[in-house]
Amino acid sequence: MxxxxxxxxxxxxxxxxxxxCGGVGGGGDSGGGGAEGSGALSTMGFSLSDEIxxxxxxxxxxxxxxxxxxxxxxxxxxxxxxxxxxxxxPPDLVxxxxxxxxxxxxxxxxxxxxxCVEKQRVDMAEYRQSAREQVTLDGTxxxxxxxxxxxVLYLNEALLKRAGLGxxxxxxxxxxxxxxxxxxxxxxxxxxxxxxxxxxxxxxFLPMWAKANGADMISADGTRANLTDPKVVExxxxxxxxxxxxxxxxxxxxxxxxxxxxxxxxxxxxxxxxAWPMEEWFLNQAAKNSPDAELVVKPFVDRQGKPxxxxxxxxxxxxxxxxxxxxxxxxxxxxxxxxxxxxAARARAEARKAANLPFTGLWTGNTTADKKIFDEVYKxxxxxxxxxxxxxxxxxxxxxxxxxxSPAGAxxxxxxxxxxxxxxxxxxxxxxxxxxxxxxxxxxxxxxxD
Amino acid sequence: MATTTVTxxxxxxxRRASLARREAxxxxxxxxxxxxxxxxxxxxxxxxxxxxSFTEYDVINSPRFTxxxxxxxxxxxxxxxxxxxxxxxxxxxxxxxxxxxxxGLALLLKRVGRLSGFFRTVFYLPVMTPxxxxxxxxxxxxxxxxxxxxxxxxxxxxxGPSWTTDPDWVMPGIVLMSLWSLGSTxxxxxxxxxxxxxxxxxxxxxxxxxxxxxxxHVTLPMISGALFFTLIVNTIASLQMFTEVYTMYFxxxxxxGSFSSDAASFYVIHLFREAFQFLHxxxxxxxxxxxxxxxxxxTLVQVKLGNRxxxxxxxxx
Numbered sequence: 001m002x003x004x005x006x007x008x009x010x011x012x013x014x015x016x017x018x019x020x021c022g023g024v025g026g027g028g029d030s031g032g033g034g035a036e037g038s039g040a041l042s043t044m045g046f047s048l049s050d051e052i053x054x055x056x057x058x059x060x061x062x063x064x065x066x067x068x069x070x071x072x073x074x075x076x077x078x079x080x081x082x083x084x085x086x087x088x089x090p091p092d093l094v095x096x097x098x099x100x101x102x103x104x105x106x107x108x109x110x111x112x113x114x115x116c117v118e119k120q121r122v123d124m125a126e127y128r129q130s131a132r133e134q135v136t137l138d139g140t141x142x143x144x145x146x147x148x149x150x151x152v153l154y155l156n157e158a159l160l161k162r163a164g165l166g167x168x169x170x171x172x173x174x175x176x177x178x179x180x181x182x183x184x185x186x187x188x189x190x191x192x193x194x195x196x197x198x199x200x201x202x203x204x205f206l207p208m209w210a211k212a213n214g215a216d217m218i219s220a221d222g223t224r225a226n227l228t229d230p231k232v233v234e235x236x237x238x239x240x241x242x243x244x245x246x247x248x249x250x251x252x253x254x255x256x257x258x259x260x261x262x263x264x265x266x267x268x269x270x271x272x273x274x275a276w277p278m279e280e281w282f283l284n285q286a287a288k289n290s291p292d293a294e295l296v297v298k299p300f301v302d303r304q305g306k307p308x309x310x311x312x313x314x315x316x317x318x319x320x321x322x323x324x325x326x327x328x329x330x331x332x333x334x335x336x337x338x339x340x341x342x343x344a345a346r347a348r349a350e351a352r353k354a355a356n357l358p359f360t361g362l363w364t365g366n367t368t369a370d371k372k373i374f375d376e377v378y379k380x381x382x383x384x385x386x387x388x389x390x391x392x393x394x395x396x397x398x399x400x401x402x403x404x405x406s407p408a409g410a411x412x413x414x415x416x417x418x419x420x421x422x423x424x425x426x427x428x429x430x431x432x433x434x435x436x437x438x439x440x441x442x443x444x445x446x447x448x449x450d
Numbered sequence: 451m452a453t454t455t456v457t458x459x460x461x462x463x464x465r466r467a468s469l470a471r472r473e474a475x476x477x478x479x480x481x482x483x484x485x486x487x488x489x490x491x492x493x494x495x496x497x498x499x500x501x502x503s504f505t506e507y508d509v510i511n512s513p514r515f516t517x518x519x520x521x522x523x524x525x526x527x528x529x530x531x532x533x534x535x536x537x538x539x540x541x542x543x544x545x546x547x548x549x550x551x552x553x554g555l556a557l558l559l560k561r562v563g564r565l566s567g568f569f570r571t572v573f574y575l576p577v578m579t580p581x582x583x584x585x586x587x588x589x590x591x592x593x594x595x596x597x598x599x600x601x602x603x604x605x606x607x608x609x610g611p612s613w614t615t616d617p618d619w620v621m622p623g624i625v626l627m628s629l630w631s632l633g634s635t636x637x638x639x640x641x642x643x644x645x646x647x648x649x650x651x652x653x654x655x656x657x658x659x660x661x662x663x664x665x666x667h668v669t670l671p672m673i674s675g676a677l678f679f680t681l682i683v684n685t686i687a688s689l690q691m692f693t694e695v696y697t698m699y700f701x702x703x704x705x706x707g708s709f710s711s712d713a714a715s716f717y718v719i720h721l722f723r724e725a726f727q728f729l730h731x732x733x734x735x736x737x738x739x740x741x742x743x744x745x746x747x748x749t750l751v752q753v754k755l756g757n758r759x760x761x762x763x764x765x766x767x
Contacts, residue, residue, distance in 0.1 A: 250612025250615040254615070421711060421712075427617055
């Protein structure tokens with residue numbers, strides 16, 4: 001079947017069932033590359049939304065004046081990407097969540113970057129191990145990572161004090177003590193939840209709770225599910241128990257849905273939550289919107305008390321059929337190079353300074369860049385709470401793990417998140433739900449391996 | 451005699467035939483853009499997707515013929531059955547409610563008089579609201595603790611349900627949301643009501659018919675065409691429900707979080723995820739064709755049954 005027919009068919013599925021949604025290719029212009037410094041180059045999934053993006057793109061444009069760069073702005077859209085691939089008109093580069101790479105690599109829609117890494121002398125050892133694992137399938141590198149978002153434990157010390165507790169009393173290693181701690185911190189009266197004690201942040205953070213309990217939910221090569229491990233079941237049971245004790249999932253979620261983490265009326269400022277693991281970006285929001293809040297940031301820990309974090313991030317991939325892979329490779333190299341990150345961090349720090357806001361760091365996924373940024377650009381704010389928090393996040397970066405690349409990553413994620421949701425909704429017990437999820441995930445992984 | 455009468459008629463028939471051919475050519479010429487569009491963007495893709503439904507196809511690599519495997523899987527996949535069940539359940543609730551409420555509103559609007567233009571606009575405005583915005587809006591309205599709906603229920607002493615998390619209440623919540631956009635049906639009914647001849651009501655009244663009898667024996671038969679049309683259109687739309695529910699439960703993580711519910715898994719949402727998230731385009735094509743056949747059968751049944759009850763002006767009864 002020709003590519004045109006396949007593209008037509010793709011449209012057909014939607015015609016039958018959904019009204020049309022657009023697709024964007026990489027542009028009709030042939031790359032005309034051949035040398036890294038010329039031709040057209042197109043990207044998808046990336047936006048020039050802030051100085052971190054614009055500074056780095058400007059650096060590339062400055063050094064590669066002969067490359068006609070077209071950035072189709074917007075978040076990565078699977079439908080848009082697949083339509084472009086099916087029509088034989090993919091962009092050269094795609095910027096996507098690292099967890100998607102395994103699936104697309106397995107199906108051959110993105111290129112191995114072995115030659116790119118070699119020719120451009122990209123030192124993969126510079127990237128954090130968790131990021132490297134997410135862009136590597138069967139030992140082959142398929143993407144160059146960007147950013148490393150980690151999860152840390154945020155505490156509202158004002159609420160802890162009200163409960164007669166201090167930050168040291170919150171010990172996530174002691175799972176047996178969590179229900180009592182949760183009961184002291186939460187406020188439930190008349191069946192109404194007005195303050196969350198501990199938010200386990202499940203389904204999203206179940207892999208981190210499972211890891212804290214000593215279990216990986218999927219094998220390191222991303223091909224075997226491990227959802228029926230008693231340690232995973234125990235992690236889910238613990239998380240669900242914390243939520244059920246706060247009025248049940250319905251009330252818990254509806255209360256949490258009212259939170260505005262990006263404004264002055266955030267749940268920290270409004271004393272709506274006492275302890276919660278969350279991505280490190282909230283520190284920026286807190287520094288901007290609630291600089292006087294009594295915020296304490298601690299590392300998430302395993303049951304032995306050792307720091308642990310779940311890492312995620314984006315990556316650049318070169319598509320199969322890219323018309324200008326040489327320029328794409330040069331672009332990726334420059335976007336993720338230490339000097340480029342350093343320039344971007346300086347731009348961010350200046351922008352923050354101009355807005356009278358603190359610069360709380362930049363987590364690039366590149367360890368050399370991170371170190372230089374903290375050695376040369378980062379300046380403590382003088383607010384001990386935020387300065388300590390930045391150091392905690394630095395430690396969490398070094399203790400982070402990531403869900404490995406998997407050929408059926410999307411289906412694996414669906415299987416276990418559906419399981420957690422069934423438990424939260426009261427439809428199934430943890431063991432029963434994870435047993436079904438294991439069967440669904442295994443079927444998907446086996447099919448992908450065929 | 452025969453010669454004199456027949457001979458002049460032949461050029462006349464030829465002229466008429468020639469004129470008809472010319473008119474047909476012009477008609478086809480004017481229709482051509484639509485025909486080309488239909489063949490290229492509807493019929494062609496449908497045929498291609500029919501072929502794909504017999505293949506294993508991940509959009510990236512060439513399709514591999516697998517015969518009826520996708521259709522066998524369709525019959526045995528519990529998630530397909532669940533999503534189809536949800537969709538039918540939604541349709542069974544949504545369509546009668548939309549029709550009944552819209553008719554009630556249209557009857558009220560007809561009585562409003564001078565302000566009817568204002569109210570028509572008010573009722574139609576929600577139709578103009580983007581579906582994604584409606585999904586997000588109703589996530590807030592249906593919030594268990596702080597949503598306006600449960601707050602309203604609390605005023606009359608009712609402890610409102612968990613609309614978005616309790617599997618038993620997810621679908622009623624979605625149906626509630628769907629009633630937000632019934633303006634189109636209201637406008638159709640209003641137009642139909644305004645077309646009912648006044649003298650029929652006067653005659654019925656003279657014969658002693660009360661309000662209910664006039665509604666039952668005059669209004670309903672006279673607007674049965676509009677009722678039938680909206681029945682078919684709303685049924686088809688319900689079976690293709692996608693955007694609002696996808697936004698609420700499966701779309702943006704900022705709005706839906708990572709919580710989704712089996713109870714909100716509609717057929718087209720499942721199809722979309724199979725096609726674009728799990729890259730099972732062949733299977734998704736089979737799902738699309740199954741839905742097409744279901745809609746076709748339901749519509750044919752509705753037409754068959756509907757023709758017995760629908761009054762078409764000018765027809766002999």
